[in-house]
Amino acid sequence: MALSQKTKEAFLGPLNINNPVLVQILGICSALAVTVQLKPALVMGISVTIIVAMSNVVVSLIRKSIPARIRIIIQLVVVAALVTIVSEVLKAFAYDVAMQLSVYLGLIITNCILMGRLEAFAMTNNVLDSLMDGLGNGFGYAWILVVVAFVRELFGSGKLLGWQVIPDSWYVANGGFYENCGMMLMPAMALVLVGCIIWAHRALNDKENK
Amino acid sequence: MKMNTESNIYTIVYATVLVVIVAVLLAVVNQGLKARQDANARLDQQKQMLVALNQDFSKSDPAALYDSLVRDTLLKDGDKANIIRFEVDGKTKYILRLHGQGLWGGIGGYMALDEDKNTVFGINFNHESETPGLGGEIVTEKFRSQFFGKHIKDAQGNLRSIAVLKAGKIADEGQEQVDAWAGATITSTGVSDMLASNINEYKDFLGTECCKKECCKEQSDCCKEQSDCCKEQSDCCKEQKECCKEQKECCKQEQPCCQQEESGTSENEKED
Amino acid sequence: MEKFYEIWKKFGKNFEEGGKMAKLSSFYDAFDTFLFTPSTTSRRIGAQIHDGSDSKRTMIIVVLALVPALLFGMFNVGYQHLVATGQLATGLTCALWWKAFGFGLLAVLPYIIVSYVVGLGIEFTVAQIKHEEVAEGFLVTGFIIPLIVPINTPLWMVAVATAFAVIFAKEVFGGTGYNIFNVALITRAFLFFAYPTHMTGDSVFVRTGGTWGWDSGMSAVDGFSGATPLGVLATTAETSAMPVDFWTAFNGLIPGSVGETCGWAILLGACLLLMTGVASWKTMLSIFGTAALTAWLFNVCGPDTAVANYPWYMHLVTGGLMFGAVFMATDPVTSARTECGKWIYGALIGFMVIVIRVLNPGYPEGMMLAILLGNAFAPLIDWCVVHANINKRMKRA
Numbered sequence: 120m121a122l123s124q125k126t127k128e129a130f131l132g133p134l135n136i137n138n139p140v141l142v143q144i145l146g147i148c149s150a151l152a153v154t155v156q157l158k159p160a161l162v163m164g165i166s167v168t169i170i171v172a173m174s175n176v177v178v179s180l181i182r183k184s185i186p187a188r189i190r191i192i193i194q195l196v197v198v199a200a201l202v203t204i205v206s207e208v209l210k211a212f213a214y215d216v217a218m219q220l221s222v223y224l225g226l227i228i229t230n231c232i233l234m235g236r237l238e239a240f241a242m243t244n245n246v247l248d249s250l251m252d253g254l255g256n257g258f259g260y261a262w263i264l265v266v267v268a269f270v271r272e273l274f275g276s277g278k279l280l281g282w283q284v285i286p287d288s289w290y291v292a293n294g295g296f297y298e299n300c301g302m303m304l305m306p307a308m309a310l311v312l313v314g315c316i317i318w319a320h321r322a323l324n325d326k327e328n329k
Numbered sequence: 330m331k332m333n334t335e336s337n338i339y340t341i342v343y344a345t346v347l348v349v350i351v352a353v354l355l356a357v358v359n360q361g362l363k364a365r366q367d368a369n370a371r372l373d374q375q376k377q378m379l380v381a382l383n384q385d386f387s388k389s390d391p392a393a394l395y396d397s398l399v400r401d402t403l404l405k406d407g408d409k410a411n412i413i414r415f416e417v418d419g420k421t422k423y424i425l426r427l428h429g430q431g432l433w434g435g436i437g438g439y440m441a442l443d444e445d446k447n448t449v450f451g452i453n454f455n456h457e458s459e460t461p462g463l464g465g466e467i468v469t470e471k472f473r474s475q476f477f478g479k480h481i482k483d484a485q486g487n488l489r490s491i492a493v494l495k496a497g498k499i500a501d502e503g504q505e506q507v508d509a510w511a512g513a514t515i516t517s518t519g520v521s522d523m524l525a526s527n528i529n530e531y532k533d534f535l536g537t538e539c540c541k542k543e544c545c546k547e548q549s550d551c552c553k554e555q556s557d558c559c560k561e562q563s564d565c566c567k568e569q570k571e572c573c574k575e576q577k578e579c580c581k582q583e584q585p586c587c588q589q590e591e592s593g594t595s596e597n598e599k600e601d
Numbered sequence: 602m603e604k605f606y607e608i609w610k611k612f613g614k615n616f617e618e619g620g621k622m623a624k625l626s627s628f629y630d631a632f633d634t635f636l637f638t639p640s641t642t643s644r645r646i647g648a649q650i651h652d653g654s655d656s657k658r659t660m661i662i663v664v665l666a667l668v669p670a671l672l673f674g675m676f677n678v679g680y681q682h683l684v685a686t687g688q689l690a691t692g693l694t695c696a697l698w699w700k701a702f703g704f705g706l707l708a709v710l711p712y713i714i715v716s717y718v719v720g721l722g723i724e725f726t727v728a729q730i731k732h733e734e735v736a737e738g739f740l741v742t743g744f745i746i747p748l749i750v751p752i753n754t755p756l757w758m759v760a761v762a763t764a765f766a767v768i769f770a771k772e773v774f775g776g777t778g779y780n781i782f783n784v785a786l787i788t789r790a791f792l793f794f795a796y797p798t799h800m801t802g803d804s805v806f807v808r809t810g811g812t813w814g815w816d817s818g819m820s821a822v823d824g825f826s827g828a829t830p831l832g833v834l835a836t837t838a839e840t841s842a843m844p845v846d847f848w849t850a851f852n853g854l855i856p857g858s859v860g861e862t863c864g865w866a867i868l869l870g871a872c873l874l875l876m877t878g879v880a881s882w883k884t885m886l887s888i889f890g891t892a893a894l895t896a897w898l899f900n901v902c903g904p905d906t907a908v909a910n911y912p913w914y915m916h917l918v919t920g921g922l923m924f925g926a927v928f929m930a931t932d933p934v935t936s937a938r939t940e941c942g943k944w945i946y947g948a949l950i951g952f953m954v955i956v957i958r959v960l961n962p963g964y965p966e967g968m969m970l971a972i973l974l975g976n977a978f979a980p981l982i983d984w985c986v987v988h989a990n991i992n993k994r995m996k997r998a
Contacts, residue, residue, distance in 0.1 A: 186340040193347060200351040204358050211362040214369035291798075296755060302795035311769060432963050463797050495803070495836075511802060514836045515962055 122251075129240070130251040133259035140263045140313065141320045145231040150264055150313060151306040152223045157280050160268030161261075162209070162216045166224065168257025170201045171233055175253035177201075178241040185242075194237045195228070202227045232256055267312045275303030368392075378424050381439035381453035382417055383477075404534060412534055415441070422450050425531055429523025431459045432515040436467070436523060442481070446535050449491070452476045454520065464516030475507035481528055481535070488535060490528045493521035609633070627728040631735035656777075660740040662877050666870035667744050667928065673866040674859035675705035678752050681807040681856055682708075687822035708812045709859055712747035715756050719763045720746075727772050738777030738784070738934075739767065745785040745928060748860025749921065749969075750792060751805040758799060762791040782976045783935045789969055801965075803828045806856040827856050830919045831958060834907040835965035842907045843915070850918040861924040871927040880931035883940065887947025888926040888954075893917060895955040908959045921968035922954060930972050937979040939986040946982050950975040 139145045146167075153163045174197050178185075185193050206224045209217040217224065227233065236256050241249040272278055277285035277299050289297035302308045333339060375395040379386050386394050403423070404412040415422045421444040428437045434457035441450040452473050459465045466472055476491060483489045483503030492500040493509050495517075500506035509517030528535065616629040679701030683689045688697065720739045728735040746763060770787035771780045793800045807827035809820060826833070830844040845855050853863025860867075874880035896913035903909035916922065930936060930950050937946035950971045957967030964970060 184334060184343070186334050186343055188335065189340055189344060192344070196347060196351055200355060203355055207358050207362050207366070210369065211365035214366075214373060218373075291755075296757070298755070298758070298796050298799065300761075300795040301797055302791060305794060314773075511798070511804070514802075518836075 126248050126251050129244075129248050130255040133252070133255040134262070135259075135320075136324070138259045138263070138320070139232045139235070139256050140260055141317050143235070145235060146260055147310075147313065149223050149226060149230060150260075150267065151309040154264055154268040154271055154309050155275065155304055156272045156278075157265065157268045159216055160264040162213065163223070164257070164261025164264045166205050166209070167227055167230065167232070167260055168254060170198065170205060170227060171236055171257045171260075172250055172253035174198050174201050174233060175236055175241040175249040176246055178237050179244060179246045179249035182242050190242065191234075191238070194234060198233050198237070199228050232260055263313065263316060266316060267309055270312055271303045271309065274300045275308075377453050377455065378413070378415075378439050378441075381424055381441045381451045382415060382422060383441075383451040384417070404531075412531065417450075420444060423534075425527065425534075427454075427523055427527045429519055429526065431456055431467075431519040432464050432513075433457070433459060436516070436519055438523075440476075440524075440527075442535075447480050447482045449476045449479045449481065456516075459513070459516050463510065463513040464519075466510050466513065467516060467520055472510055479505045479507065481505075481524075486536075488528055488532055490525040491521075493517045493524075625729070627725070627733065627735050631725070631728075631737075657737045657740075659879055660737050662873065662879050663741045663928070664744050666873040666879075667741075667748065667860070669866035669869045670860040670863060670924065670928075671709070671744075671748060673853060673863040674748060674861075675709050676702045677853055677855075677862055678705035678708050678808065678859060679703065680705075680854060681827070682809065682816070685807050685809045685821045685825050685827060686816070686819040687825075704812055704815065707815065708752055708808055709747055711756055712750065712754075712759060712859075713744070715760050716746040716763055717743040719760045720767050723764060723767045723772070727776070733776075736777035738771070738780075742767075742784045742788075745860075746788050749785060749789050749858050749924070751800060751858055752808050753805045754792065754796075754799050758792060758796050759788075762788045762795070765791050778934055780934060781980075782973055783929050783932050786929055786969055786973055786976075790973060793969065801832070803832070806858070829857050829966065830855060830915075831908070831965040834911055835962045837907050840905050840907050841910055843911075845919070847915060847918065850915065855919070857919075858921065858924075861921040864918050864923055867923045867927050874927065874931070879933075880927070881933075881936070881943050883943040884931050884936055884947040885926050887944045888922075888930055888951040889917060891948040891951030892922060892926075892955050893951075895952050896959075899955065899959050903959060906959070908962075908965075916955060916958070920958070920966040925954075925968035925972050926950070930975060935976040935979060937982045937986075939983050942979070942982040942986040945986070946975055946979055949978060949982075 133139055136142070140147065140150060149163065149167075153159045174194070177197050178194055181193075202225065205227075206217065209224065236252060240252045244252070269279070272280075273284060277283060277290075277297075285297065285299075287293055289295040291298050334343075372392055376386065376391050379391055379395060379398075382398065384394060384398070398415045398417055400414040400416055400421075402411065402413050411426045413424045415424060423442045423444075423446065425440045425442065426437070427440055428435065430436065436454060436456040436459065438452060438454035440452045442448065443450050454467045454473065456465065456467060459467065479491050481488060481490055485503075487503070489501075489504040492504050492506040494500060494506050495509045495514065498506075509521075613629055613633065616626040680689075680693075682704055683697060683701055693701075717739075720743045724735055724739050727733075743763075746759065750759060766784050766787040770782050770784050771777065774780050799805055803826055805827075806829055807821075809827070810816075811819065821827070828836075828844075830850065833844040834842060849855060850862075851864035853866065855862050871880070871885065875882050875885075893913045893916070896911070896916040899909045900911075900913055926947075930947065937943050953974055954967040954971035957964050957970055961967075
């Protein structure tokens with residue numbers, strides 16, 4: 120089945136040109152909080168992707184029946200229900216990750232990306248496009264998280280996904296010269312890294328535009 | 330028929346129906362997963378205790394291992410204090426839960442004691458938000474292992490805890506010590522204070538054995554100078570009845586003290 | 602000299618538009634203005650005041666003012682090494698004096714080189730990319746960085762921190778003159794938060810091992826503690842502790858970051874800065890006054906801890922307070938610019954440094970954070986002062 124141009128655009132746009140984090144600067148709060156290690160960042164990225172896609176679909180399905188006056192509340196209820204379900208599932212099947220994500224999982228409800236997509240896209244588009252838009256935005260958010268978390272875990276803890284990458288013998292404590300950068304463990308550094316990605320993104324896209 | 334989606338009645342009915350659907354859905358999910366979630370939370374605590382018991386659970390099932398070791402709960406006081414009895418390789422071990430304050434937030438842990446309620450068999454620390462690389466290092470094997478084999482009582486049986494001190498400093502006489510983590514002075518002091526205050530909280534269980542040894546046998550400070558011990562019926566005599574029971578002559582002068590305490594004694598012994 | 606000038610200018614032709622090395626023109630320009638008065642003047646439009654003192658000259662004055670603190674810092678690094686390894690048991694002989702200085706020179710020099718190479722390297726690169734002149738701001742920053750780090754910090758950490766500070770605290774804001782925070786302090790703050798084990802504690806401020814193999818194999822004598830006076834206070838249980846007396850601290854023979862310990866060396870620099878008008882006496886006076894007052898208040902009615910009981914005059918001479926107040930808080934770019942604002946800015950820093958020292962045992966030396974906080978508030982202070990003035994005059998009109 121060939122997808123229409125619009126459907127493709129709904130999926131591909133948010134990955135690069137119209138990225139929710141890099142261009143719209145949405146969802147920054149959670150991007151700072153869960154990117155200390157790669158694993159929670161991956162889980163967060165997947166959770167948000169699932170929730171955006173599903174809530175987009177649900178809202179798109181019922182979009183014609185939603186009373187305009189309470190549409191924001193309805194959207195919020197849909198998102199909150201989905202977030203609660205995901206967090207319950209995580210607590211049951213990935214307990215330590217759920218503990219690490221702690222409050223930020225619940226805060227997906229207030230993640231601006233979700234409400235933004237529901238209000239701006241799902242309310243006026245059909246189910247397939249909404250699904251694609253949700254997946255695109257979810258992945259667009261997730262890849263930023265993964266890149267930031269990769270750098271932070273590698274330089275902040277010397278590990279990747281919990282595996283020691285930088286040899287133990289390099290560390291000062293073992294007679295080497297190396298030391299993990301504690302700054303990487305702080306939220307401030309995530310902001311700097313996101314800034315760097317935006318910098319590179321702008322520089323690349325500006326060149327293309329010329 | 331096209332409904333008027335902007336009418337008040339439609340709006341109210343719509344909202345009600347949606348909320349009911351969502352509520353039912355969430356209730357079902359919650360009930361369906363509750364057992365698993367509780368099991369996970371329990372397992373997390375059990376793993377921490379197994380670490381304190383120096384058990385390697387990387388290759389075996391931690392829950393099964395825990396079940397094979399645990400015997401009974403001796404004290405349960407909400408989330409804070411509690412004492413659980415274990416049996417490791419045929420020997421009784423007690424695990425005491427610890428809680429205290431580090432530099433930035435709470436710290437906690439589990440301390441495993443040998444049957445003598447004196448020798449530290451193992452210990453495990455956790456923390457909320459200590460500085461990674463400094464205070465955060467209290468969870469490492471390198472820091473924990475210093476405690477193994479240390480004693481929380483002095484030769485006379487007085488509760489002394491274990492001091493966490495900077496290299497070069499010497500603890501008070503009779504108190505054993507471990508090295509603080511270099512650069513993490515405040516967190517190390519927090520661990521030291523946590524041990525002291527928590528061990529004091531558990532003194533009912535651990536027993537200040539001053540009566541048995543000093544007060545009654547040698548008639549030293551405990552009975553003579555610290556008259557509160559027997560006269561005012563404070564901790565010392567209250568909790569350690571063997572002292573007065575077995576060595577009546579010690580407390581002869583303070584006869585009322587000992588008689589009154591007789592009943593409390595039996596209860597204590599049952600627990601032990 | 603004139604001969605050299607001619608050759609230099611001829612050489613400069615290569616860098617002009619279309620010349621062989623046109624891409625490196627900012628390199629040439631940087632050295633040209635460093636050596637000679639710029640030949641270009643501003644366009645003759647409107648009223649202008651001309652002065653031979655451009656920002657490069659201003660920077661040189663600050664560097665000169667830092668020299669006493671640096672020289673003494675070098676001596677103190679060696680001196681503390683001798684104390685720690687027990688070589689001063691027989692007193693300070695002439696030979697040991699020179700050994701202390703030589704040791705310190707060798708220990709500090711690599712930091713100066715690393716700081717300048719990394720910082721200027723980035724400055725020159727950025728200038729090439731943006732086709733701009735090389736800004737001179739790093740002359741001072743690069744000189745201050747070695748003075749405010751502990752002597753045992755690994756060089757690569759200093760390099761990373763310097764690169765971070767120059768790029769993220771300066772270049773992204775638009776370069777010299779546009780930065781919100783003092784770049785040297787950002788370097789230190791980065792080190793402080795990224796590598797806390799190398800920035801706090803007993804062993805980082807005194808080099809007990811060797812330097813380039815000299816005196817290696819030595820170890821600290823028993824009972825020696827390399828903690829700074831404030832570091833001692835933050836951890837001691839004794840509530841009336843006095844790790845050093847006033848004159849020892851003022852003379853600077855105590856452990857600490859390289860340039861921060863010696864009171865008179867810093868005051869010497871302060872005199873030069875004030876005489877040439879480079880730094881503002883209002884900021885300095887305000888910091889010292891408020892810090893003394895705040896510390897005195899804690900003395901009188903603070904909590905009963907060692908730091909709170911520490912006499913107010915001792916607070917002024919220990920830690921980085923003097924160095925920060927003279928050389929860093931007065932940085933014309935990051936401090937408040939209105940005259941009234943300078944008083945408020947200084948007071949904020951003076952108050953915060955004591956509050957941080959007394960109330961947060963995690964940060965025994967509060968000057969770095971206090972100045973960075975002051976930097977953050979400086980624009981707001983200026984805005985308030987300017988608008989207060991406007992309102993006042995509006996009423997008068």
